[in-house]
Amino acid sequence: MTDRESSATTRQRIADALRSDPATASELSTTVGVPASSVYGHLQHVARSIHGDDDEQFLVAPPECRDCGFSAFDDPVNYPSRCPECRSEGIEEAVFKIE
Template identity: 75%
Template sequence: MNDTETTRQRIADALRAEPMTASGLSSEVDAPRSVVYDHLRHVAQSLDGSDERFLVAPPECRNCGFSNFDDPVNYPSRCPDCRSESIEEAVFKIE
């Protein structure tokens, strides 16, 4: 890692290397998960018009399997279908 890279650059580089969750990225770039989600939105926007794609495997309810959340670049607190709080995090990747 280069000390002159911004947090967003470090997040983008990590996602180019391997798919990761926001929690994994949080540990990787040493930033709170809520901040990582903000950066992810900007990273996705910065790739518009480029040859790269920002891919998201959406969050999924571990209880009922629901995965049609309104905003996949977010960590939902509970499932809108069964109200379970057991939600698997979204996985992000740049390819």
């Protein structure tokens, strides 16, 4: 772990990870070492902190239902428990990236 990583906040570590590679909340949870349930709250703050500074964008490939393909969820920076179209609980996680 470098000095930057040891002194960085959880949100900074999440943002740095997303600048390197796209990731789901579960992957970020493992990478950063925080529970997946708290990653979504951190992601919302990271998304708000990226204002186009340095030409950066917070990008989201939205969650998608494995059964019917629905992907128009109201809040893509959240993990839906079930599909509003077919009620399936088989939802692929959203993928996040900063570029």
